[in-house]
Amino acid sequence: MTEEKFDTVMKIHNYTPYRMIHALSGHWMDPANRAMTKTVINISSTSGLHGAMGQINYATAKAGIIGLTKTVAAEWGRYGVRCNAVAYGWIDTRMTKPPDPDEKVVIGGQQIMSGIPLNAKKWRDTSDIAVGRPGTVEDAAGVMLFLSSPLSAYVTGTCIECTGGRYM
Structure with a gap:
């Protein structure tokens, strides 16, 4: 994996949540807003908890989200801010469906096909998911x-794991 690919994933999955939280800091720490309900929910992944072959950048970034979550919770609790994360497993979305050759995402002028290949049998196997199916967006x-x-x-x-019982 190139450093550029590693950095791109870190920027998307770590820098962006950090910058969003940082942008709220002055407003949420203002004593005038003490009674306001303030909740941060970060998105992690089971890859950040358990690792993922071939995804060192993504797994590292999603593990970092858990550290960000715990730190913000510890530092901002006194301001009435709650901060949690959700580590999703297999949720049936366009990113986890089999790749569609006609659907590509363009990042930095580079076309990237979304989806997980059909031959990723271990990943697509639901036998280790207690509820026996991938999760829905609901x-x-x-x-x-x-x-x-x-x-x-x-x-x-x-960090709440939303996995249907996979990784128990």
Whole structure:
């Protein structure tokens, strides 16, 4: 893997969340906003928790999100800010569907095909997922809804795995 590819993934998955959180810091730390509900939900991945062959950049970035989450939770809790992360497993999206040769993403003038190849049998095998299927976007959204609701008012600095029971 080139350093350029490594850096690009780090910028997308680490620098962007950091910059978004940093942009809120002055507003959220203002004592006038103490009573306001303030919640940060970062997106990690099981790759950040367990590693992923061929994805050293992505796994490193997603592990970094967990460190960012825990640090913001520790430092900003006194300002009424809760910060958590969700480590998603296989969620059925266009990024995890088999590649479509007609659908490409262009980054820096380079065409990149999205999707996970059909021959990635180990990854596509659902036998180690307790619920026996990939997650849906509704499954993914449900965790976010919980973390953004008053039901999670005493939850901060944690990473919830949304995996259907894979990696138990």
